[in-house]
Amino acid sequence: MAANFTGPHVPSFDMDFPNALLCVAIPLLVVLGVKAVSSWLGNSSGVPFPPGPAPRFITGNLHEIPTKQPWLTYTDWKSRYGDIVYARIFGQHIIFVNSLKIATDLFEKRSHIYSDRPAAPMIDLIGWDFNVGLMPYTEKWRQHRRLFQQCFRPDAARTYRPIQMTKIHDFLRGLVGAAIIMATMYGYQVEPIEDHFVTLAEEAVKMLSDAALPGAAAVNAFPLLRHLPGWLPGCGFQNFAAECRKCTEEMQQVPFDFVKENMREKTCAKSIVATLLEANQVEGGSYQPEQVIKAVSATAYAGAFTVSSLGTFFYAMAAQSEIDNVIGTHRLPEFEDRPSLPYIEALYREVMRWKPVLPLGAAHATIADDIYEGYFIPKGATIISNIWAMTHDESIYPEPDRFNPDRFFTADGELNDDDTVLAFGFGRRICVGRHTADATVWATIASVLSAFTIAKAKDEAGNETDIDLVYSDGIISHPQPFQCSIAPRSELAQNLVEATAEAIPMYLSS
């Protein structure tokens, strides 16, 4: 069977920067000039900014900000300027963090300064401000993050394992992987093809990706533009934003209504949202505002689409003998097998290292001026964690572009202690769904390996065709669809997979 790992095409908006400037040229130039000059003169600290490419007078480094695979350019900057790099787009200061040491120093040891997110009016305009990951470092973020943590901390994440395994078995039988979060969050069973909820999330995530790249939206650079009407030339972003907002609101509302409707009809499957809404009913609505429950659940739902690492894994399939040796061929793997499968562990780490799904993480921002290693980092600066540069650091991962799980073993054949998955980010904003995501990705790798052989596709003449692996360019980097061959390893393996259809989901059953 052929595998296809990306969502449908979604119309996107071409953020026509020159036109936007044209329509408001004179007032804008004044604002621009003031902003650029004040940011230029703004470093009154007497301490230099970190090194970086030379900025132009007004636009700064705008001309050097790439739209295609920007992490490669920024990693190249690391080799030219070092582990901490400064650039500027108009008045916006941007700091690139290219090493794990600096990421730990700033995002963890100085997390009280480095845990904000950059202001991006386009995020509000397209209706994504409900998302915990995009909220500024405020009391509202704390409230949403607390509830999220309550639902996804390690002990809670362990209780979702039965449903994760059930859905991974569904996946083995050919269904879509995103079904796991839909079942845990909303008790909703995803349709194998053209599922309405899945399509909604894929469309909304694609729109976010188009709207969130630094330099992609004129309105992010000039918040004043958000007040201009959509009919003005160059202000088409308003129509794009309205379209996105509708889609984003639907993405939050439709699955939430599904749970409420089922609760009313008393046909509700157990789910995180149902449990939280029940707690609310018991406590007379005082437990958590419904808005928070709705936003947190939609953040998780969107998260699952944003960050699937599995497309890469299918490209990088490796040996299956460890599974056969450790658990035999008479059953599929379980979570309890994890400590006995070091090679699968190494494979998992390498999948997460080799092609991090968010190569530039999610941008942080500073809430106060700071000085680091003799460099000035101003309040309000955007801080990019260049995860790609860290996971492709040759001094730690020799031949970083080569997929090689063996790098995670010591010379004695033991797993080494490099078990921190940098792909989940850093500090107070570290991925809050990481325990669940880690379990899902690990279990999918182990399960697929135990049951299937994945190989290059063959052409009509029976010759293997090379895979030209191309990754998408947004803030989220997924492999573009590619052909490969996926076949059950044996009749026994096929029977084991088919038999999983008989299993009864145990999730939260009382």
Ligand code: HEM
């Ligand atoms: C392989 C899967 C995943 C990867 C690689 C990943 C990666 C990331 C990264 C890099 C960040 C930004 C961290 C930072 O700011 O330094 C993040 C944040 C976040 N992730 Fe994940 N993620 C994954 C799965 C998930 C899942 C399944 C969920 C939901 C259940 C989720 C929910 C979140 C949330 C809510 C945040 C924002 C946290 C905040 O800003 O306070 N993630 N993730």
